[in-house]
Amino acid sequence: MDSVKPSAVTPRKSKFARTVAKVLHLRAASGIAPVDGVQKVVAQEKVKDDKHRHKSAASRPQSFDINDNDEHEKSLALEVLVAKLFASLSSVKAAYAQLQYAQSPYDGDGIQGADHMVVSELKNLSDLKQCYIKKQFDPSPDTSLVLADIQELKSLSKIYEIMGKKLESQLRLKESEIMYLREKMEESNRQNRLLEKRLNQSGHLSMPGNLRQSGLSPSHFIAVLRHTDKSIRSFVKLMIDEMKSAGWDLDAAARSIVSDVAYWRADDKCFAFESFVSREMFDGFHLPNFSLQEESPPDKKNQQQLFFRRFTELKSAKATEYIARKPKSTFAKFCRAKYLQLIHPQMETSFSGNLNQRSLVNSGEFPDNSFFATFVEMARRVWLLHCLAFSFDPEASIFQVGRGCRFSEVYMECVAEDALLSENAPEADPPVAFTVVPGFRIGKTVIQCQVYLSQLHTKVNR
Numbered sequence: 001m002d003s004v005k006p007s008a009v010t011p012r013k014s015k016f017a018r019t020v021a022k023v024l025h026l027r028a029a030s031g032i033a034p035v036d037g038v039q040k041v042v043a044q045e046k047v048k049d050d051k052h053r054h055k056s057a058a059s060r061p062q063s064f065d066i067n068d069n070d071e072h073e074k075s076l077a078l079e080v081l082v083a084k085l086f087a088s089l090s091s092v093k094a095a096y097a098q099l100q101y102a103q104s105p106y107d108g109d110g111i112q113g114a115d116h117m118v119v120s121e122l123k124n125l126s127d128l129k130q131c132y133i134k135k136q137f138d139p140s141p142d143t144s145l146v147l148a149d150i151q152e153l154k155s156l157s158k159i160y161e162i163m164g165k166k167l168e169s170q171l172r173l174k175e176s177e178i179m180y181l182r183e184k185m186e187e188s189n190r191q192n193r194l195l196e197k198r199l200n201q202s203g204h205l206s207m208p209g210n211l212r213q214s215g216l217s218p219s220h221f222i223a224v225l226r227h228t229d230k231s232i233r234s235f236v237k238l239m240i241d242e243m244k245s246a247g248w249d250l251d252a253a254a255r256s257i258v259s260d261v262a263y264w265r266a267d268d269k270c271f272a273f274e275s276f277v278s279r280e281m282f283d284g285f286h287l288p289n290f291s292l293q294e295e296s297p298p299d300k301k302n303q304q305q306l307f308f309r310r311f312t313e314l315k316s317a318k319a320t321e322y323i324a325r326k327p328k329s330t331f332a333k334f335c336r337a338k339y340l341q342l343i344h345p346q347m348e349t350s351f352s353g354n355l356n357q358r359s360l361v362n363s364g365e366f367p368d369n370s371f372f373a374t375f376v377e378m379a380r381r382v383w384l385l386h387c388l389a390f391s392f393d394p395e396a397s398i399f400q401v402g403r404g405c406r407f408s409e410v411y412m413e414c415v416a417e418d419a420l421l422s423e424n425a426p427e428a429d430p431p432v433a434f435t436v437v438p439g440f441r442i443g444k445t446v447i448q449c450q451v452y453l454s455q456l457h458t459k460v461n462r
Contacts, residue, residue, distance in 0.1 A: 090151070218442045239277070246351055247350075332366075357369075399411075400439065406429060430454055
């Protein structure tokens with residue numbers, strides 16, 4: 001038997017082994033296995049699938065974190081861009097405020113600086129627009145966000161500073177206007193006092209010297225009434241000054257005359273004192289003898305001539321001189337009666353410290369002082385108005401408006417314009433609080449009474 005040589009067998013086996021290994025490798029790679037190797041190949045594929053699944057599971061959270069970081073960075077970048085946008089807009093507003101402030105008074109350097117700032121910020125806004133379009137976001141968003149907030153706060157601070165300067169300038173302007181108007185008011189008050197003094201000293205009415213009874217008209221009565229109003233106000237002013245000097249509580253005194261009245265201004269309380277003086281002085285005006293007990297009513301036939309003669313006699317006379325010359329005249333009796341009726345003993349005591357003036361008047365004499373002289377001049381005006389009223393045919397009648405009545409422009413004139421012009425008035429037409437000066441009727445002519453309108457604290461039954 002021939003022996004087998006290794007040299008003949010080994011190469012053939014090596015070549016075969018390499019071929020088998022190659023085939024097995026290809027089958028294993030393609031997933032094809034011989035029948036007896038099915039379980040082994042499937043098991044290997046299951047292991048590979050498990051490994052692939054574990055790898056996918058491990059890689060999936062890592063991919064989610066990357067996307068979330070991108071969204072956060074994008075959101076932060078947009079937030080920074082918006083912050084820069086608002087900061088730049090605030091700078092533009094501050095520059096515009098500076099531009100307005102520099103115009104009045106004119107400041108050339110300030111206007112030029114504000115103009116450069118506006119141009120610079122507009123360029124900055126254009127750059128921000130390009131950054132947004134090209135998606136060129138800030139590399140350090142946290143720092144930029146803080147800087148944008150600081151810039152915006154600085155711009156707001158500058159705006160408030162400019163507003164403060166502007167308000168200070170307006171305040172100085174208003175203060176100068178107030179000083180100017182106050183000086184004008186003081187000058188007007190001085191002129192008014194001078195004219196009032198001259199008017200009181202003149203003692204005569206601006207009426208024709210040849211005025212006849214047949215030529216009387218309501219306009220003559222209105223002229224005398226206006227002089228009477230002025231004389232009443234002059235006396236009321238003097239009386240209030242005396243009250244202040246004597247330490248009176250003017251609020252309490254006003255409440256004792258007219259209670260439960262809401263005054264538009266504190267100075268309006270003078271109308272309450274004017275109402276009191278008018279009420280006492282015009283008491284009995286509708287009677288021919290003016291409530292003088294000692295005087296008998298004149299004859300009806302000669303009544304008009306008598307009263308017109310009295311009017312003519314006294315219209316150009318000085319009151320103090322007239323009563324000194326004729327202390328027993330009807331007018332002197334009228335002055336005596338009205339003084340005792342108007343000036344209460346307690347009032348006179350507080351003014352002069354005694355009742356000497358009252359005793360002097362009761363005895364038929366008259367005091368010689370400015371207070372009594374002002375009173376007598378007021379009494380002369382009221383007396384002249386009464387004489388003129390009974391010189392008409394038919395005679396003029398007097399009327400006044402009750403408390404709580406509705407305001408009517410036909411019969412009333414409001415002494416406080418605030419009542420009709422104020423926007424804070426709870427009603428369009430506040431009711432009548434009290435009558436200041438009565439009104440009159442002469443035939444078909446109505447002369448308005450002067451009233452004070454105000455809301456009443458207590459309801460009035462109508």
